[in-house]
Amino acid sequence: MSGFTQSHLGHSARSARRALAPSPWTKAAFIVLALAFLALFLFLPLAAVFSEALRKGWGTFVSSFNDTDALHAIKLTLLVAGIAVPLNTVFGLCASWAIAKHDFPGKNFLLTLIDLPFAISPVISGLIYVLLFGAHGWLGPWLAEHDIQIIFAVPGIILATVFVTFPFVARELIPAMQAQGNDEELAALTLGASGWQAFRRVTLPNVRWALFYGVVLCNARAMGEFGAVSVVSGHIRGETNTMPLQVEILYNEYNFVAAFAMAALLALLALATLAAKSLIEWRVASQLRADERQPDNTPLHKLAKL
Amino acid sequence: MTTMLNRNFLSKKRRRQIKGGGKPQWRQRRVLPGLPLTLGLSVTYLSLIVLLPLSTAFVESAGMGWREFVQAAFSPRVMAAYKLTFGVALAAALLNAVFGLLVAWVLTRYQFPGRRLIDALVDLPFALPTAVAGIALTAIYARNGWMGSWLDPLGIKVAFTPLGIGVALVFIGLPFVVRTLQPVIEELDAELEEAAAMLGASRWTTFRRVIFPLLLPALLTGFALAFARGIGEYGSVVFISGNMPGKTEIAPLLIVTNLEQYDYAGATAIAVVMLLASFLLLLAINLLQRWSRRRIGHS
Numbered sequence: 037m038s039g040f041t042q043s044h045l046g047h048s049a050r051s052a053r054r055a056l057a058p059s060p061w062t063k064a065a066f067i068v069l070a071l072a073f074l075a076l077f078l079f080l081p082l083a084a085v086f087s088e089a090l091r092k093g094w095g096t097f098v099s100s101f102n103d104t105d106a107l108h109a110i111k112l113t114l115l116v117a118g119i120a121v122p123l124n125t126v127f128g129l130c131a132s133w134a135i136a137k138h139d140f141p142g143k144n145f146l147l148t149l150i151d152l153p154f155a156i157s158p159v160i161s162g163l164i165y166v167l168l169f170g171a172h173g174w175l176g177p178w179l180a181e182h183d184i185q186i187i188f189a190v191p192g193i194i195l196a197t198v199f200v201t202f203p204f205v206a207r208e209l210i211p212a213m214q215a216q217g218n219d220e221e222l223a224a225l226t227l228g229a230s231g232w233q234a235f236r237r238v239t240l241p242n243v244r245w246a247l248f249y250g251v252v253l254c255n256a257r258a259m260g261e262f263g264a265v266s267v268v269s270g271h272i273r274g275e276t277n278t279m280p281l282q283v284e285i286l287y288n289e290y291n292f293v294a295a296f297a298m299a300a301l302l303a304l305l306a307l308a309t310l311a312a313k314s315l316i317e318w319r320v321a322s323q324l325r326a327d328e329r330q331p332d333n334t335p336l337h338k339l340a341k342l
Numbered sequence: 343m344t345t346m347l348n349r350n351f352l353s354k355k356r357r358r359q360i361k362g363g364g365k366p367q368w369r370q371r372r373v374l375p376g377l378p379l380t381l382g383l384s385v386t387y388l389s390l391i392v393l394l395p396l397s398t399a400f401v402e403s404a405g406m407g408w409r410e411f412v413q414a415a416f417s418p419r420v421m422a423a424y425k426l427t428f429g430v431a432l433a434a435a436l437l438n439a440v441f442g443l444l445v446a447w448v449l450t451r452y453q454f455p456g457r458r459l460i461d462a463l464v465d466l467p468f469a470l471p472t473a474v475a476g477i478a479l480t481a482i483y484a485r486n487g488w489m490g491s492w493l494d495p496l497g498i499k500v501a502f503t504p505l506g507i508g509v510a511l512v513f514i515g516l517p518f519v520v521r522t523l524q525p526v527i528e529e530l531d532a533e534l535e536e537a538a539a540m541l542g543a544s545r546w547t548t549f550r551r552v553i554f555p556l557l558l559p560a561l562l563t564g565f566a567l568a569f570a571r572g573i574g575e576y577g578s579v580v581f582i583s584g585n586m587p588g589k590t591e592i593a594p595l596l597i598v599t600n601l602e603q604y605d606y607a608g609a610t611a612i613a614v615v616m617l618l619a620s621f622l623l624l625l626a627i628n629l630l631q632r633w634s635r636r637r638i639g640h641s
Contacts, residue, residue, distance in 0.1 A: 149392065
C-alpha cells in the first residue's frame, strides 16, 4: 500500500514538473511574438531617429548644430532643467521626510495631490498657467502694470516644466524612505545627533540611489517636455524655443535632417537615462548582497564608528 | 528603597517624571523632528505650483454660465474629438494589455540572450521626449517610410489616420502595463502552479484558472494607467495624426487650437471635461491598486 502511494506520488511529481515547464515550442513562440511586438513599436522608432539624422552623412548631422537658434534651444533647455530639477528635488526631500517618516491625518490625500500632475494632459498643464499669468489671466493686468512677462517668455517655460516634473523625485523617495523605517534615525537621535545630522548622515546615504534615480527621471522629463512648454512658450525663435520645440519647428519647415539631428540628441539623453537606471538597479542589487554578507555595514554602524 | 533612590540619586526633573507617570525624556522623542517645517514647505510649494494654477480652470469655467459652457465643451467638432481621443486611447490600451502581459511574462519567466538589455529598453517611452517619438513614428509610417512603403501597396494607410494615432498611443502606453505586471509575476507563488499541475490541470488551464485571476488587478491597473496617459497625450500624436477637424483631431489639440485663436473660454471648457475624466480615472486607479495589494497579500 505504502509502496503504491510512494510510486504514485513520485509519478505525479514528475508529471507536475513536466507540466510546469512550458514546451520549448510554446516558449519560443512567446519569445518571438513578444520581441516582434517590441521591435515594431519600440526599437523601430529609436532606430528611425538615428537613421534619419544621419541620412545625409555625418558632416550634415554635425553642421546642423552650427546654428544660433539650435544652440540657443540647447542652452535654454539646460537652463530650464537646471532650475526645475533642483526645485523639485528640494521639494521631494521635504515631502518624503514628512510623509515617509511621520504620521499625520490626510497623508494619503496629500500623496494623491502630489501625483496629480501625472494624471493631467501636458496641454492642460500649460493652459492653467496661461489662465493664471496670461494677458487675460488673473494676474495678467498686474503683471503688465509692473512690466513682468511670464507667458511667452522663459519664466513661463520654467513654471510649466516645474509643474509636469513635480512628482518625480518625491515619488521615488517616499517608498525608499518608508522601506528604510525610522529605527536608524531614532538610534542616531539617542546617540545625540540633531535632526539635521540624522537626515544627512543616516537618511540621505540610505536613500541615495532612489534620490539619484528620481533626479535622473525628473531631468529627462524636464529636458524633453513638449506639450506644456509648447502652450506657454509662444515659439519665438532664438528666445523661447527649447530643444523639443526646435524639433517641431524644423520638422514643420521640412528641414528633416536638422529636426532629426536635434531629436537624436534628445534620444541619446533618453538612452543615457535608461543606462543610469540599469546601473542604479545593478548597484542596489549588489549592495543588498553585500549587506547580507556583512551585516555591520549599515550607515548606523558607520555612524557608531565615528 | 525606590523612594530613597528617587530622592537621593535622581535629578529633580527625572523624579518628577517618574512620580507623574511621565516617560523619561528620550522615550518621548519617539517621533523624528522636522515635521512642521517639511510638511509646511511641501504643502506651500504644492499649493503654489499645482493647486492654485489648477483651480483657475475650474473657477474660469464656473464663471462662464451653463449654456456657454455646454456650447464650448460639447459642440459637434469637440464631440468628434472626444470620441476619437477616448476611442483610440481605449483600443491602444486594450492592445497594450494583451501584448504588455505577453512581454512582461516573457521578460520575467524566460531566460534568453539580450533579455536584460531589452528589459531596460521597455522604459524607452518614459524617457524619450514625446516630440521625438512623434516625428520618428511619422517617418516610419509615412508613404515612403520603412513600414509605410510596405503597407501602402496593401491599401493600409497609417500616418495621418486614426490608425496612426493608435500606433503612437501604443508606444506611449506599453511600459505602464509591463512595469505594473512584472513585480506581480515575480511574486507569484510557484507552489500554486505546482498544486494545479499535481491536480491534473494543463498549462493553459493553470494559466486561465490560477495565474490570470492573480494578475487581473495589476493588469487592469496597467490598462487604466495606459488609457489615462493616452487620452491626455499630445506630443507623439500631433505629428502622425494629420490634425484634420472632425477626422483626426484629438481633444488636447483642440485645446491648443482654441488657445491660438485666443478662445480661452473654449479651451478651458474642454480642459475641464478632460480634467474630470482624468480625476475619475485616477480614482479608479487608486481603487484598483488597493484591490491589487489585497489580492497579492492573500496569496
